[in-house]
Amino acid sequence: MSKTASRFAFVSSGTADANAALESLSARYGQASVEDAGIVVALGGDGFLLQTLRETMSTGKRVYGMNRGTIGFLMNEYRASGLTGRIAAAVAETIRPLEMQAVTAEGETISALAINEVALWRQSYQTAKIRITVDGQERLEELHCDGVMIATPAGSTAYNLSAHGPILPLDAPLLALPPARRLRPPRGGGALLSNKAIVRFDILEPEKRPVNAAADHTEVKAVTTVTVRESPTATATLLFDPNHSWNERILAEQFRY
Incomplete structure (x- = not known):
């Protein structure tokens, strides 16, 4: 040494x-x-x-x-x-870590890294409406929820666990995607994704149902789209x-x- x-x-x-x-x-x-x-x-x-x-x-x-x-x-x-x-x-x-790229309602693009998770949650009393696309393919047309997140194995014992997401071994090539208080569709507790997946969240009705996003402690208000992937370099x-x-x-x- x-x-x-x-x-x-x-x-x-x-x-x-x-x-x-x-x-x-x-x-x-x-x-x-x-x-x-x-x-x-x-x-x-x-x-x-x-x-x-x-x-x-x-x-x-x-x-x-x-x-x-x-x-x-x-x-x-x-x-x-x-x-x-x-x-x-x-x-x-x-x-x-995860790389988050968030686009705001004003058209600004903000990038940040997250060791734990990238989380989206409703900004007002109304539930969020979010479309989820994985690797360019739409997987959920319209999720009604309080929020949704993508968690790394390191973050799987944090916010992910409180949303009833799975705990992941640190060397598992996986990401957890649990919703927070999912209303519609009523079934399903989320998904397990490859750590190579590129996930895009599109906010539906963003003016009526505003959504914030955060990469760990970096918060972005009033987002319209959020794209998340595992960093290939960091x-x-x-x-x-x-x-x-x-x-x-x-x-x-x-x-x-």
Whole structure:
């Protein structure tokens, strides 16, 4: 391991627990800048880990999260001792974000990346009407719903799960497409799509039934069309302890009653 790759940059979500952990760990292992480090250790919860992944996207840096937040589904257990050995033994998972291209009612085109999901939801009291096209073929002429999303495997335990979408293994070549409170058609809970699929959402009656879209935390108001695909170039690398890997957590979650 090169000197740069072995250097750690500890970053904190800013909570009291995360800041205390940063102080303790940097005193113990040293502190490099994010630019100079090979490993970025994110201290906080899942939201902060995803923020760190976005900030280090396509830099080649690996991100190792330790839970100093609330849920920490994506995080490793926090322990101050043995960190160098844990990171050396960690399993690396490559994450590819989604690319969203949204066109607004004013004709502006806005692009953004999403590690978790691209979500559309109604802006007013009326349900949204959305046409869904996959790889150029219309799959649903008119979906009446509160919203709809496309989730990556990394995002399948977030908003997707609350919409009753499936939990996906991190290495599954799939995307989840669940609706949120689907009214018509009345049947069906969504779809599983290839990660190579290009999905287009067309907003029907956009003036009467306005819809917003978001790629993670990048929100676009009053969209008319949204096109989503997996990025062919952008990547982020996440490290997991071998005995607490993402796939192990997915299995445990699926068998939890």
